[in-house]
Amino acid sequence: MVALAWRTSRGRIALALGLTVLAGVSWPLVALALRGAVDAFVARDGSAALTAGVLVAVSVIGALVLQHFAYVPYAEVAELATLSLEAELVELTNGSAGLAHHERAEHADRIALLRRELPQFGEGVIGLMTALSLVVTMAITSVLLAALSPWLLLLPVAAVPPVVAGQFAQRRVDRAKRAAAEDTRLCEHLFRLSTQAGPVKELQLHNLQGEIRRRHVRHWAGAGRVLLKGEASAAALIAASQVAFAAAYVVAVLLVLRQAVAGDSGVGDVVLVLTLAAQVHQQVSAGVELLQRFGRTSATMTGLRWLRELIRAQEPVGADAAPPERIRRGITLSGVSFTYPGTREPVLTGVDLELPAGSVVAVVGENGAGKTTLAKLLCRFYDATEGTIAVDGVDLARIAPRAWRRRVTAAFQDFVRFELTARHAVGVGDLPRVDDDPAVLAALGRARADDLLDRLDDGLATQLGKTWTEGTELSGGQWQKVALGRAMMREQPLLLVLDEPTSALDAQAEQRLFERYAANARRVAAATGGITLLVSHRFSTVRMADLILVVADGRITEAGGHDDLIRSGGLYAQLYAMQAATYARAASIPRPLPEKALPSLEK
Numbered sequence: 001m002v003a004l005a006w007r008t009s010r011g012r013i014a015l016a017l018g019l020t021v022l023a024g025v026s027w028p029l030v031a032l033a034l035r036g037a038v039d040a041f042v043a044r045d046g047s048a049a050l051t052a053g054v055l056v057a058v059s060v061i062g063a064l065v066l067q068h069f070a071y072v073p074y075a076e077v078a079e080l081a082t083l084s085l086e087a088e089l090v091e092l093t094n095g096s097a098g099l100a101h102h103e104r105a106e107h108a109d110r111i112a113l114l115r116r117e118l119p120q121f122g123e124g125v126i127g128l129m130t131a132l133s134l135v136v137t138m139a140i141t142s143v144l145l146a147a148l149s150p151w152l153l154l155l156p157v158a159a160v161p162p163v164v165a166g167q168f169a170q171r172r173v174d175r176a177k178r179a180a181a182e183d184t185r186l187c188e189h190l191f192r193l194s195t196q197a198g199p200v201k202e203l204q205l206h207n208l209q210g211e212i213r214r215r216h217v218r219h220w221a222g223a224g225r226v227l228l229k230g231e232a233s234a235a236a237l238i239a240a241s242q243v244a245f246a247a248a249y250v251v252a253v254l255l256v257l258r259q260a261v262a263g264d265s266g267v268g269d270v271v272l273v274l275t276l277a278a279q280v281h282q283q284v285s286a287g288v289e290l291l292q293r294f295g296r297t298s299a300t301m302t303g304l305r306w307l308r309e310l311i312r313a314q315e316p317v318g319a320d321a322a323p324p325e326r327i328r329r330g331i332t333l334s335g336v337s338f339t340y341p342g343t344r345e346p347v348l349t350g351v352d353l354e355l356p357a358g359s360v361v362a363v364v365g366e367n368g369a370g371k372t373t374l375a376k377l378l379c380r381f382y383d384a385t386e387g388t389i390a391v392d393g394v395d396l397a398r399i400a401p402r403a404w405r406r407r408v409t410a411a412f413q414d415f416v417r418f419e420l421t422a423r424h425a426v427g428v429g430d431l432p433r434v435d436d437d438p439a440v441l442a443a444l445g446r447a448r449a450d451d452l453l454d455r456l457d458d459g460l461a462t463q464l465g466k467t468w469t470e471g472t473e474l475s476g477g478q479w480q481k482v483a484l485g486r487a488m489m490r491e492q493p494l495l496l497v498l499d500e501p502t503s504a505l506d507a508q509a510e511q512r513l514f515e516r517y518a519a520n521a522r523r524v525a526a527a528t529g530g531i532t533l534l535v536s537h538r539f540s541t542v543r544m545a546d547l548i549l550v551v552a553d554g555r556i557t558e559a560g561g562h563d564d565l566i567r568s569g570g571l572y573a574q575l576y577a578m579q580a581a582t583y584a585r586a587a588s589i590p591r592p593l594p595e596k597a598l599p600s601l602e603k
């Protein structure tokens with residue numbers, strides 16, 4: 001923390017430290033000046049009493065005011081330091097090579113805890129300043145006490161049990177927080193569900209508001225019980241340790257009173273000890289509170305260190321090869337199996353495949369068959385649990401993931417609704433060209449999404465999203481078009497993944513769109529050898545693909561061109577025939593006439 005604060009702003013820190021040390025000296029000075037004032041008063045020495053009185057006033061003002069002046073530059077440093085840590089947290093959670101840490105529950109819990117606690121890091125930094133002032137005050141107080149009687153030094157020593165107990169207490173609180181993390185995270189999820197516009201439709205439709213509230217209350221109470229138990233046991237520990245200090249306080253006061261009665265010390269000394277003892281008590285309480293604060297900050301920093309190590313451990317070793325300029329042969333999967341981290345059942349098993357350079361490959365299969373997982377492996381969000389994926393014979397595990405992803409583009413079914421201007425919501429697909437209007441328009445054109453602009457009042461400058469007062473909300477299909485446009489921003493990808501990006505369209509429209517995408521992809525592929533992967537569970541929309549893969553239960557059960565697969569009469573042929581018949585029936589059902597047509601009919 002010290003290093004981080006120092007790096008953040010040396011000038012501010014130096015100023016704050018100077019003022020803090022002065023403030024730290026001021027408190028014992030108050031007690032010393034009070035003794036002088038009382039002694040001068042007893043000796044009826046007017047001018048000494050006046051000097052001591054002025055000293056009391058100056059030191060009290062110093063003690064009360066300097067700390068506040070020190071606080072201003074220090075608080076700024078704390079803000080800046082917190083900001084830099086938050087930036088690091090964002091970078092760490094998003095900057096890893098894979099996705100695993102987002103998807104494992106225990107990791108997600110710790111990251112959620114970090115997100116909540118990190119903003120309080122500034123408090124810890126400010127605590128450092130208070131601690132410094134406290135150390136100065138305590139050192140001077142100890143010297144003054146020792147000068148009166150070495151026994152009085154036991155007073156600060158009696159401060160040790162509360163300090164140690166404070167640390168144990170904080171550990172109990174941290175344990176409780178970790179134990180309650182799952183309930184707390186669930187509460188946050190339920191709270192978001194019931195306060196955001198998106199989920200409200202379903203909640204109202206299924207009459208779920210009451211159920212969500214009940215679950216929220218149940219998990220809230222569960223988390224509350226655990227946290228309360230932790231807090232209560234921490235408070236009991238601290239209270240017990242404070243009793244030890246209270247006893248020492250009483251003994252110190254009795255000791256100095258006895259000395260005064262015996263004539264070994266004056267009235268001023270009694271006042272000095274009473275004032276110092278009261279201050280020591282305050283110092284101890286402040287110390288305990290500070291240590292708890294440091295405990296919290298240290299738990300946060302431990303969490304951050306854990307995350308740094310986790311991300312570092314995920315950083316692939318020996319992955320320094322550059323992706324090829326163009327794919328000449330293709331992508332080969334040999335004996336690939338994959339099990340999601342933290343789960344037992346493999347999602348893909350023994351996949352052997354050859355995706356030829358420049359081909360359009362369609363992946364079809366039932367829900368949950370493993371299509372998206374295959375696409376994610378090719379994007380290298382995960383490494384295969386067994387087997388290898390090779391690009392032109394070079395193991396994908398050896399290619400630097402970020403370099404590979406710069407040559408990959410994708411539109412996934414769970415695409416992001418970037419509430420930016422239309423220009424940027426599309427343009428971020430190729431960040432260096434985010435403001436390049438012709439590039440953005442061309443990408444929308446390639447995505448066959450340029451009709452979207454007709455609906456946007458300010459064209460590319462239209463602010464998207466309903467969280468903006470002036471924002472334009474889009475329909476689900478329109479958002480999907482924005483995501484498709486984004487995926488088309490990179491003009492020469494080696495891998496283009498379209499994972500059901502047209503699910504909002506009907507089957508015929510999807511088929512037409514896929515055909516156009518495929519034609520465009522083949523043009524690009526002539527130069528780059530790039531491979532296009534279309535994922536769909538509609539068998540009838542992908543017949544134009546060069547290679548169709550049927551995925552069932554995590555295996556590639558059939559692979560080939562449309563005609564081959566139809567001839568072989570397997571699952572593809574059956575499901576293709578079934579879906580084609582359904583669409584044919586749907587097409588033959590007379591549709592209701594448009595309203596505009598009715599008057600002429602009546603005529």
Ligand SMILES: Nc1ncnc2c1ncn2[C@@H]1O[C@H](COP(=O)(O)OP(=O)(O)OP(=O)(O)O)[C@@H](O)[C@H]1O
Nearest residue numbers: 103340343347366367368369370371372373374537
């Ligand atoms: N992050 C994950 N962690 C654990 N299991 C997962 C994860 N993502 C998917 N799965 C599981 O892997 C299996 C395959 O999922 P996948 O998303 O690849 O299917 P899909 O064929 O794309 O399905 P759909 O057509 O419904 O999109 C499913 O059983 C799913 O439950």
